[in-house]
């Protein structure tokens with residue numbers, strides 16, 4: 564990824580960081596909570612497990628996982644990694660994870676086989692290269708480790724896809740502008756969702772990088788999809 568492109572993306576997220584959580588709930592009509600819960604239910608961490616939340620943003624997913632396991636008296640250790648200082652600042656203010664790292668999801672500073680689980684929610688499409696991200700995730704996972712990717716996608720049903728496209732291109736930028744948010748940042752969001760590959764292609768990419776037991780679950784007709792793969796034991 565050219566440095567310029569990477570800087571632009573970082574700026575987009577720095578701009579929306581302060582109100583990211585509020586806007587997320589508003590613009591997804593609170594569905595993001597349901598989608599995050601779906602990811603949580605797929606996790607299979609044990610006492611002392613380590614997990615990495617890539618493109619953690621304000622750390623919503625990581626906090627959800629830590630809280631849920633802690634409520635069940637299971638200690639797990641989370642690390643959050645993100646490109647944007649703005650997002651990490653908000654995560655820090657929210658007293659999110661103990662360890663927050665600024666970095667790029669395709670080339671992280673962690674040693675091989677460090678994590679039992681890697682999550683990435685609504686950040687996979689932003690990776691400069693999906694293939695490079697999958698390679699890095701595979702390297703970082705312990706044998707038997709799990710990769711969970713939650714991503715906004717295009718619904719398979721043409722009617723739903725049409726409605727979703729209208730929503731993303733017109734209503735979403737307008738509502739975000741009404742709330743004084745950066746309209747261009749949300750336009751970028753719409754473009755990146757529309758450019759995102761078909762679910763079967765994503766699954767194929769997982770398999771090409773060595774992941775096994777790969778599958779995906781369409782959420783709300785495929786407005787969002789939860790992808791899963793495991794590193795062989």
Ligand SMILES: C[S@@+](CC[C@H](N)C(=O)[O-])C[C@H]1O[C@@H](n2cnc3c(N)ncnc32)[C@H](O)[C@@H]1O
Nearest residue numbers: 576618619620645646647650667668684686689
């Ligand atoms: C839409 S937000 C998702 C945040 C969070 N995971 C969530 O569930 O709300 C996308 C995040 O990806 C981060 N990001 C974009 N490109 C990245 C990269 N190459 N490496 C790490 N983080 C990146 C952005 O800074 C932003 O915080």
